Amino acid sequence: MSRKVKIGTRGSKLALWQAYYVEDLLKNAGIQSEIIVIDTKGDQVLDVSISKIGSKGVFTQELEDQLMDGRIDVAVHSAKDMQSSLADEFEIIAFTEREKENDILVSAKSGIDIKDASKPLVLGTSSTRRVATLKHFFPHVKTVDVRGNLQTRIRKMEEGLCDALLLAYAGVHRMGYDSMIAAELDLDEFTPAVGQGSVAIESAKSLDSALRQQIIQACNHPATESRLKAERAYLRVLEGGCSIPVFALASLKNETLSLCGGIISLDGQNRISLEVSGDKTKAEDLGKELAKLVFAAGGKEILDEIKKSQSYK
Numbered sequence: 001m002s003r004k005v006k007i008g009t010r011g012s013k014l015a016l017w018q019a020y021y022v023e024d025l026l027k028n029a030g031i032q033s034e035i036i037v038i039d040t041k042g043d044q045v046l047d048v049s050i051s052k053i054g055s056k057g058v059f060t061q062e063l064e065d066q067l068m069d070g071r072i073d074v075a076v077h078s079a080k081d082m083q084s085s086l087a088d089e090f091e092i093i094a095f096t097e098r099e100k101e102n103d104i105l106v107s108a109k110s111g112i113d114i115k116d117a118s119k120p121l122v123l124g125t126s127s128t129r130r131v132a133t134l135k136h137f138f139p140h141v142k143t144v145d146v147r148g149n150l151q152t153r154i155r156k157m158e159e160g161l162c163d164a165l166l167l168a169y170a171g172v173h174r175m176g177y178d179s180m181i182a183a184e185l186d187l188d189e190f191t192p193a194v195g196q197g198s199v200a201i202e203s204a205k206s207l208d209s210a211l212r213q214q215i216i217q218a219c220n221h222p223a224t225e226s227r228l229k230a231e232r233a234y235l236r237v238l239e240g241g242c243s244i245p246v247f248a249l250a251s252l253k254n255e256t257l258s259l260c261g262g263i264i265s266l267d268g269q270n271r272i273s274l275e276v277s278g279d280k281t282k283a284e285d286l287g288k289e290l291a292k293l294v295f296a297a298g299g300k301e302i303l304d305e306i307k308k309s310q311s312y313k
C-alpha cells in the first residue's frame with residue numbers, strides 16, 4: 001500500500017469511535033489510513049427531530065459528496081443509520097463484526113424494572129420503534145423524547161427528564177458506559193432495528209478495485225454481512241426510514257440464516273412479527289420473503305397508515 005486510505009466520518013463521539021475502530025482493523029492488515037471528519041446537515045440541526053427535517057440522507061449527503069470526488073475513499077457509519085437503498089454510485093463494501101444487538105436501559109437509579117406495572121416509569125427515547133414496542137408490551141411505561149448524543153442524553157436523564165434511557169447496547173458499550181446499564185431487553189420483544197450493532201463501510205463504486213478488495217479483506221465479517229443483507233433486503237421492501245417502527249434480526253447457525261422481523265403500528269396495538277429461514281447464500285431472498293409474509297399478514301395496512309399519518313405532520 002503506497003498511500004493512506006482516507007476514512008470519512010461524522011464528528012460525533014460514536015462516529016469517531018467507529019472510524020478509529022475501522023482504522024484499527026485496517027492497521028491490523030497492514031493498511032495505513034487517516035480520518036477525515038465531515039460535518040453533516042444532521043449534525044447541525046440538533047434541535048429539530050429527524051422525522052421533521054426528512055430522514056433521507058441528512059447524515060450521509062456530505063459524506064457521499066466527498067466519496068464521489070475522491071476526497072475520501074470510504075465513509076464509516078453505524079449500519080443501522082444507513083438507508084436501505086443507496087444511490088447507484090455507492091455501495092456498502094463491508095460490515096464489521098456485530099456487537100451484541102440488544103436494546104438496553106441505562107439509568108443512574110437502582111431498581112428499574114420495566115415489567116413492574118405497579119411503579120411509574122418514564123423512559124427517554126426518540127425512536128418510534130422503541131416507543132411503539134413499549135406501547136405494545138409495557139403500556140404502563142411513559143416515554144419522553146430525548147435527543148442529542150449519549151452524553152447529552154445522560155445529562156438530561158440525570159437532570160430528571162426521565163428515569164432511564166432506552167438505547168442500543170452497542171452505542172453505550174462503545175462510549176464506555178457499561179456500568180450504567182440497568183437492564184438488557186428481550187430480543188423477542190425489543191427486536192432491534194435493522195443493522196443495529198454493526199459498522200458499515202461505504203465506498204463509491206469507482207473506488208480502485210485492488211484497494212476495495214484489501215479493505216473488504218481487513219474489515220468485513222462474513223457472518224455479519226449475511227445477516228445484515230437479509231435484514232436490509234427486508235427493510236428495502238418496506239421502504240422503512242428510521243421514522244417507521246420496523247424491526248428485523250437475522251441469526252446464522254451453520255449454513256442456515258433465520259430472519260425474524262415485522263412492524264408495529266404507532267399506537268402499539270398491532271404488532272406483526274414473523275420468521276423465515278433458508279440458506280445463507282439466499283440472504284436477500286429471505287428478506288424479500290419475510291416482507292411478503294409481513295405484508296400479507298396485515299403489515300401493508302399498518303405501513304400505509306403510518307405513512308399517511310406522518311405525511312400530515
Ligand SMILES: NCc1[nH]cc(CCC(=O)O)c1CC(=O)O
Nearest residue numbers: 078080167168170171196197198
Ligand atoms: N439511532 C442512533 C444510533 N445509531 C447507532 C446507534 C448505536 C450503535 C449501533 O446500533 O450500531 C444509535 C444509538 C441508539 O440507538 O441507541
